[in-house]
Amino acid sequence: MFKQLDPLLHQQLRLQIVSLLMNVEKAEFNYLAEKTGATKGNISVQLTKLKDAGYIEIHKSFRNNYPLTTCNITPKGIEAFENYVAALKDYIGEKK
Amino acid sequence: MEKTFNEQESLRVITEMIENTKSKFCNNSFFYLLWGWLVFLASASNFILVQIGYAYSWLPWPVLMFGGGIVSVIAGIRMGKKTKVVTMFDTMMIYLWNGFLVTLFIILFVAASGNLSWNISNALIIALYGLGTFVSGGVLKFKPLIFGGVISWAIAVATVYVPENYSLLMVTLSITVTYLIPGYLLKFRKNS
Numbered sequence: 593m594f595k596q597l598d599p600l601l602h603q604q605l606r607l608q609i610v611s612l613l614m615n616v617e618k619a620e621f622n623y624l625a626e627k628t629g630a631t632k633g634n635i636s637v638q639l640t641k642l643k644d645a646g647y648i649e650i651h652k653s654f655r656n657n658y659p660l661t662t663c664n665i666t667p668k669g670i671e672a673f674e675n676y677v678a679a680l681k682d683y684i685g686e687k688k
Numbered sequence: 689m690e691k692t693f694n695e696q697e698s699l700r701v702i703t704e705m706i707e708n709t710k711s712k713f714c715n716n717s718f719f720y721l722l723w724g725w726l727v728f729l730a731s732a733s734n735f736i737l738v739q740i741g742y743a744y745s746w747l748p749w750p751v752l753m754f755g756g757g758i759v760s761v762i763a764g765i766r767m768g769k770k771t772k773v774v775t776m777f778d779t780m781m782i783y784l785w786n787g788f789l790v791t792l793f794i795i796l797f798v799a800a801s802g803n804l805s806w807n808i809s810n811a812l813i814i815a816l817y818g819l820g821t822f823v824s825g826g827v828l829k830f831k832p833l834i835f836g837g838v839i840s841w842a843i844a845v846a847t848v849y850v851p852e853n854y855s856l857l858m859v860t861l862s863i864t865v866t867y868l869i870p871g872y873l874l875k876f877r878k879n880s
Contacts, residue, residue: 597695604693604701611705616775623772627708655769677702683695 597683600645601676605630606638610673613648613665621661639663647672709775717874718763724867726756731859738853777827788820807848810855814862815844821866832873836866 647669737745822837
């Protein structure tokens with residue numbers, strides 16, 4: 593019996609965002625846009641979904657009078673990502 | 689419209705994003721080279737001024753260190769403005785080198801109070817440089833820094849046994865192996 597793949601993470605852009613955030617302490621919105629190559633509107637939508645699920649935190653502030661959005665992954669998000677990778681291993685058949 | 693994708697694609701996405709966050713590890717060669725050259729010039733000129741009998745032979749230290757401090761703060765603020773992402777390594781490095789500075793000042797304070805010979809304080813400072821580069825090298829997985837740290841510890845032990853004036857040259861030597869050589873190698877790795 594295969595584990596269910598978390599539908600929230602099994603989507604390209606959301607998985608890109610969470611994978612990036614797994615490796616860093618925090619990242620700016622523009623960094624996510626640069627690394628994923630997605631449109632800002634799309635990223636914004638996916639960030640909200642991840643935030644609503646409690647996987648990430650979004651902080652809004654200002655730098656040089658420009659709005660600055662930074663994101664970081666939460667412990668719940670880390671757990672979800674780890675479960676997702678474990679389920680993925682099941683699918684690909686690497687798990688002993 | 690959300691595009692669903694298969695498990696192989698998931699793996700590719702995760703791998704790609706991990707690769708993407710790896711590239712920024714070597715951009716701090718600037719600080720190694722700046723402080724490497726400043727300490728090199730300060731210790732070498734201090735040694736020369738002692739040899740020619742100049743009364744204020746220690747003068748290069750406050751001048752160069754103060755200048756370096758200002759340049760570092762400005763460069764740090766500029767880099768901070770460009771930085772769009774903070775990794776665990778960045779945070780670790782900031783704490784390591786700030787802790788390094790505090791320890792350095794404590795050693796200098798104790799030495800200046802006359803309770804520690806300059807030989808011993810220079811040996812401690814060299815050992816402290818060794819610790820800083822050893823830990824940085826381990827985190828960055830950059831062997832020249834790790835070796836630089838180990839060589840620095842050997843130089844620190846040797847410093848206890850050299851005549852007091854020559855302990856300055858040991859500082860010059862240790863900064864060359866712990867900062868300057870690895871700093872240029874790091875810069876070279878970044879450019880290549």
